[in-house]
Amino acid sequence: DAGVIQSPRHEVTEMGQEVTLRCKPISGHNSLFWYRQTMMRGLELLIYFNNNVPIDDSGMPEDRFSAKMPNASFSTLKIQPSEPRDSAVYFCASRTTRNTEAFFGQGTRLTVV
């Protein structure tokens, strides 16, 4: 398996633009997580899905953020409109079930100017 695949690896956009981050989890994994990593706040959980259903989105910072998982092999995280303070590295991770290893993608480095 190729592991968790995220795209793009890097994204530079202007304030106010829409940004869409993509994630393909490992086949057979039932849980998918979206995290945001910054120096100040560390690795923050934004939202997670179980069997394609959003379970907890309490970490989503504002209504500007939304996430979908239309099927077991694809998820998106959208920011609209983007702001400079959204600049961070966004990670997607997947795993089979609780207490098991979470496999991370390589992340998307987002810069909003």
Next chain:
Amino acid sequence: TQLLEQSPQFLSIQEGENLTVYCNSSSVFSSLQWYRQEPGEGPVLLVTVVTGGEVKKLKRLTFQFGDARKDSSLHITAAQPGDTGLYLCAGDLTQGGSEKLVFGKGTKLTVNP
């Protein structure tokens, strides 16, 4: 509010020294995991501890889960420059029948030759 408090945040030591990293919480976790992250990459699992009081060893690394399953520690013996990296603790928190995986802010370890 940070569910998992990690300390110290930064640690710079000389090769051959021993060190301990702590991960504390007021919440009870069904498991505690330790990850290591290299620059430009996602975190990679080192170990999972599940039972209160459990101790696991991985070569020069010793991991312990607190009796009450609220805290954990990572001890490295005779640190080497190759141990340099960001160490993250993560806990599985039960919520509504599902487990969400939350992370501490991390400990950035530098081992100088």
